[in-house]
Amino acid sequence: MNRLTNTIRPYAWGSTTAIPELLGTEPTGEPQAELWMGAHPGAPSRIDRGSGLVPLDTVIAADPVAELGEATVKRFGPTLPFLLKVLAAGAPLSVQVHPDLPQAKAGFADEEARGVPIDAPHRNYKDANHKPEMIVALSPFDGLCGFRRPTEAADLIEALGVDSLAPYVDILRAQPEDQALREVLAAVLGADPEAIASTVHAATEAAARLAADPATPYAADYAAYAKAAHSFPGDRGIIAAMLLNHVRLQPGEALYLGAGVPHAYLDGLGVEIMANSDNVLRCGLTPKHIDVPELLRIVRFEAADPGVLRPEAAPDGEELYPAPIDEFRLSRYVVAPGADPRTLDSATPQILLCTSGTVRLEDLGESGTVLSLARGESAYVPAGGRTRLDGDGTLFRATVAA
Known part of the structure; x- marks a missing residue:
């Protein structure tokens, strides 16, 4: 289990105050749009395994099976299949749409074959993957x-x-x-x-x-x-x-x-x-x-109800946001002082994000590492990790669907 050091992306549509308020830092006056948590090569989180901060994608590439688990590597390859963010919109993002997996693979292959530079402003497909996503509101x-x-x-x-x-x-x-x-x-x-x-x-x-x-x-x-x-x-x-x-x-x-x-x-x-x-x-x-x-x-030209989701509570206190996708699974825990600790077991990698109060994480493995996460702080747990959770706050748990 390792604390994450994350990058803030300063896109023009970002709020100047929301992420600083979450992190308890002073606003810079510039837009702060997204806080990235994961191993995306565009802005990978960094962790310290005893020799200084190292990008998470580099850590995973060195031993994918140990970090992600054999099943995850077999299904999605040697990369973390999801990206977690805190998103702070102070102005509208573009009206947009994402391709499905066959469309992404075909579009990427076509632009590669035509020699369209990956960073060209007119390029549509940056990779061969689809991009289903979910947003959970922290404010209206x-x-x-x-x-x-x-x-x-x-x-x-x-x-x-x-x-x-x-x-x-x-x-x-x-x-x-x-x-x-x-x-x-x-x-x-x-x-x-x-x-x-x-x-x-x-x-x-x-x-x-x-x-x-x-x-x-x-x-x-x-x-x-x-x-x-x-x-x-x-x-x-x-x-x-x-x-x-x-x-x-x-x-x-x-x-x-x-x-x-x-x-x-x-x-x-x-x-x-x-x-x-x-x-x-x-x-x-x-x-x-x-x-x-x-x-x-x-675009799928189908009218439909937007389908607002609310979390489904389980007996162990986990509140799951159901999604018909394998690359990610998102849930949250609301913990209170004096409540029984929760144990998070997973055969897949996890990112844990505190969004209110303070939560305490204890590695139940050999290391016995203890981390205290305040608002906006996060941790990475490799596949096979067992973590005890207590404290007084809200914790989001991102992992891979089993």
Whole structure:
């Protein structure tokens, strides 16, 4: 068991205060977007095994079976198959979608064969893996997740009273679900830049007016779109966002985002876990490259409820966030003074993150290591580790599905 030293990623959309508040540090005045915990080569955590801090991916590469367990290596190869983050959105992230595993493998192979540099701004596939993910709110958390029903999207857009949006409303009302959603998204992304910017400005002003009256249908949704437009004025992604479900998570609630589901995080602090991948196709709220044909090939044009998740409690005190994926398993423990200690047994590697109070970890193996984790601190436990947990706080446990 080892304490992790982690990297903060300073993306422009990050909050300037949320991660410093979690860690108990002074804000720098700059955005602090993500705290990474894991072995992703972009910003691996570091651990000390007695000879100074060493990147976790280097430690794992030296003896994958000892670190990850034979079963994990057999299933996913000699790398940690998940990445855990604390995500702090102070402004919207791009509206985006992730490929499934066959799409990622094919897309990566194609771009490799065509010689597209891995760091090229127009490259879609950074690796050959899929990127299912889950976000658990630590604060009230606003996001977009999956398509609305076309008729509902038509009602929301029509109420804006913007004449140039009328053709989209007609398509949403007249066409079958998948065709309607595909046609409107393609039309928005393919529209003349000057014309769509004018439409977005008019829609944004109307959304702000409608949001001012809480009794207005979709008032909270309009408020979210108007707020997003402050960060991306004139961006066609505002119209694309209106096709999606707006969700506000309360602390402890979660969203699971599978392949092909368009989504965006708008505001808030959360614990995020994902398969170890960086494959993203964007469709708005971004200055980055948008590959419209590839995006339309990957998106699943299906309306669905966003499916807010709440943890399922087990008798041993573990609260599991269920997800239909093998690369990761996320749960939490809420521990209190005087309660019986919990024992965490796992044949797979674990990352343990404290998000409130203080939790005490004791290695029940030969080392007998004891770690005390405060808010924002984390530890790595190799496969086969047995750990006793007590204290007064909340601990998230990330591991691999058995």
